[in-house]
Amino acid sequence: MVRRLFFLVALVLLLGSAWWNLNVQRIGAGVAIFLFGMLSLDNGFRVFTGGTLERLLQRSTDRVWKSIGFGIVTTSLVQSSSLVSVITISFLSSGLMGLLQGIGVIFGANIGTTTGAWLVSAIGLKVSLSIYAMPMLMTGVVLIMQSNQHWRGLGHVLTGLGFLFLGIDYMKDGFSAFQSVLDLRQFAIAGLLGLLVYTLAGLLATVIMQSSHATLILTITALASDQITYENAIALAIGANIGTTVTAIIGAIGAASPGRQLAAAHFVFNSVTALVALLFHLPMIHLVDWLSSVFGIAADNYTLKLSLFHTIFNVTGVLLMLPFMQRLAEQLKQWFTDERQNRLSLPARQADRRQDPVTPQYLTSSVMTHPDVALSALLQEMRRLWDNSVAVMAYALFLDRDDIESEQPLDLLLLHSAVHEQTSDIDELYERYVRPLNTAIVTASHHLPGQLTDAQQETVFALKVACRDLVNAVKDVKHLQKNLRRYHNHPSEELNQQYRAFRLQLAELLHRLQSILNYPDEEEALLGFSEQHQWVKKQDILKNGTFDRLVASGRIPAEAITSLMNDSEYCRNIGFRLIHMAQKLYWAQTGSAVSALQSLILEDEELQENSDVSASE
Numbered sequence: 001m002v003r004r005l006f007f008l009v010a011l012v013l014l015l016g017s018a019w020w021n022l023n024v025q026r027i028g029a030g031v032a033i034f035l036f037g038m039l040s041l042d043n044g045f046r047v048f049t050g051g052t053l054e055r056l057l058q059r060s061t062d063r064v065w066k067s068i069g070f071g072i073v074t075t076s077l078v079q080s081s082s083l084v085s086v087i088t089i090s091f092l093s094s095g096l097m098g099l100l101q102g103i104g105v106i107f108g109a110n111i112g113t114t115t116g117a118w119l120v121s122a123i124g125l126k127v128s129l130s131i132y133a134m135p136m137l138m139t140g141v142v143l144i145m146q147s148n149q150h151w152r153g154l155g156h157v158l159t160g161l162g163f164l165f166l167g168i169d170y171m172k173d174g175f176s177a178f179q180s181v182l183d184l185r186q187f188a189i190a191g192l193l194g195l196l197v198y199t200l201a202g203l204l205a206t207v208i209m210q211s212s213h214a215t216l217i218l219t220i221t222a223l224a225s226d227q228i229t230y231e232n233a234i235a236l237a238i239g240a241n242i243g244t245t246v247t248a249i250i251g252a253i254g255a256a257s258p259g260r261q262l263a264a265a266h267f268v269f270n271s272v273t274a275l276v277a278l279l280f281h282l283p284m285i286h287l288v289d290w291l292s293s294v295f296g297i298a299a300d301n302y303t304l305k306l307s308l309f310h311t312i313f314n315v316t317g318v319l320l321m322l323p324f325m326q327r328l329a330e331q332l333k334q335w336f337t338d339e340r341q342n343r344l345s346l347p348a349r350q351a352d353r354r355q356d357p358v359t360p361q362y363l364t365s366s367v368m369t370h371p372d373v374a375l376s377a378l379l380q381e382m383r384r385l386w387d388n389s390v391a392v393m394a395y396a397l398f399l400d401r402d403d404i405e406s407e408q409p410l411d412l413l414l415l416h417s418a419v420h421e422q423t424s425d426i427d428e429l430y431e432r433y434v435r436p437l438n439t440a441i442v443t444a445s446h447h448l449p450g451q452l453t454d455a456q457q458e459t460v461f462a463l464k465v466a467c468r469d470l471v472n473a474v475k476d477v478k479h480l481q482k483n484l485r486r487y488h489n490h491p492s493e494e495l496n497q498q499y500r501a502f503r504l505q506l507a508e509l510l511h512r513l514q515s516i517l518n519y520p521d522e523e524e525a526l527l528g529f530s531e532q533h534q535w536v537k538k539q540d541i542l543k544n545g546t547f548d549r550l551v552a553s554g555r556i557p558a559e560a561i562t563s564l565m566n567d568s569e570y571c572r573n574i575g576f577r578l579i580h581m582a583q584k585l586y587w588a589q590t591g592s593a594v595s596a597l598q599s600l601i602l603e604d605e606e607l608q609e610n611s612d613v614s615a616s617e
Helices: 004-022 022-047 052-060 062-079 081-094 099-124 130-144 149-178 191-207 212-224 230-252 257-279 281-295 302-335 373-398 401-405 410-415 426-445 454-485 493-516 522-539 545-554 558-588 594-599 604-613
Strands: none
Touching: 022 149, 022 212, 052 062, 052 130, 062 081, 062 099, 062 302, 062 522, 081 099, 081 257, 099 212, 099 302, 130 149, 149 454, 191 212, 191 230, 191 257, 191 302, 212 230, 212 302, 212 373, 230 257, 230 281, 230 302, 257 281, 257 302, 257 454, 257 558, 281 302, 373 401, 373 426, 373 454, 373 493, 373 558, 401 410, 401 493, 426 454, 454 594, 493 545, 545 558
16 A cells, blocks of 8 residues: 555656656656666566576576676676566576575676666767667567567567667756756755765665666766766765665565575675765775776766766675675575475374465566576476475375485385374375465466477476376375275285385385486486386286285285275376376476487376276366
């Protein structure tokens, strides 16, 4: 309600001031065109993804200095540190980037903001940028109308640059003409009070426009028109730096814990940088004067000196915070605990205390901005679904999750893990931990942003198939559990042994698949899946003759024969589904071509042959 009221008041004031004076209208239009250009740039860069973004991030952020460089370059390209901050939060939330790398990008983004100031103060104020803007706009619009998405992306980039240049020209001309109507220098405030007031003004302007670049360009054009003093312009630049943190905090709303960690890092960094600039602004101004004389900048060229000051205090902030970067990341992880790292544990002999269904922790609103980011979040959520399903299936097998992941022989663990009455219902656990994530993944897969490449579409399809197989495997384990409990104390020792073998077979398979999913070598993983497929085939008591021998010997009670036969099919079908799911998940998470799955032995048709024994819900 407050935000809506604030928006209405700001809109009324803006329209009123534009009606009052055409020059104000021109300045306001320049800001609007500049901001629209930033949006066009963002839309253009979104097209050039298709896995490229993920590979670029991996190569560009594996070192701290690379992360800082990546932040400098991307901010220079899109001309918005706020936008880079919000995008970085989405990268972090989706798992594309670590916190330390994200902090490095934020550091670099602050330095990258200086490029826009230098561009305008060195070139934009001396020539009419609209001369270059018009060809860009005309070419960009033609390209946007093409069917090829890459041409359209290039068109958005060109129109974005054109609108940026045009907006700067409008602001420059508006302030030049505004001098004859009103001299804003009469509102200049000297000393400490002026420093604080104009810092606050810069902060508010950045919050309203959601762009420190726009505030800085507006400040430079006003300074060039002699509408504000040099000292007040410095304060506005400091305030603009603080204002970008508000945009980052807003972008972290709805983000997972890593996103909030990065927003907090952004706030800490910009606040410390601004505090240093406020406390030592006079020594910095003297440093600017000295460097200006060294580089041949005229003493009265305040626009270039403002750009130099802006560069100095941002670089100083990075140099001051760089030694504490690792400690800051560790502290933020303590303050904002990443609940996604808490793995589901369902002790076999304890009741589950949770009552509410789980919710997606990677598929948040903040990641649904770029195809690569959203796809990474989809994959992370799929891993979480697998993780939860392992815990639920272990519980259904009367085992703890730690038993599945233990390096001790599972047959020995089963001797000390007898079947017992459980306090939690498997159907409830399924509804609580499996179904909600499955629904979220399938739903999100149909609402991914942007236009997906063929490879991305194959990956999405693979993840949906993986969801289907995993959920059906969990359902089959639910049905199998009834007879695991029923026959665990049956007078027939052979029947007892066979149902213990079912438990061992599934527990062993879960353990092996957990390991294969972490194999770095794709050929080794391919071989591992093939071996598990053959192993599951050999365990089938119908095909290996074990079932016939048991029945012929009369060691299986007549009332249990059909149950044993059907449960054997359940085990076989569960095994095939789990392997098939793990294959799809592995190729999706390693970025390999999903079509490589066709070379594997296990195919969908083989699963279909065994699906008729699965009970539908």
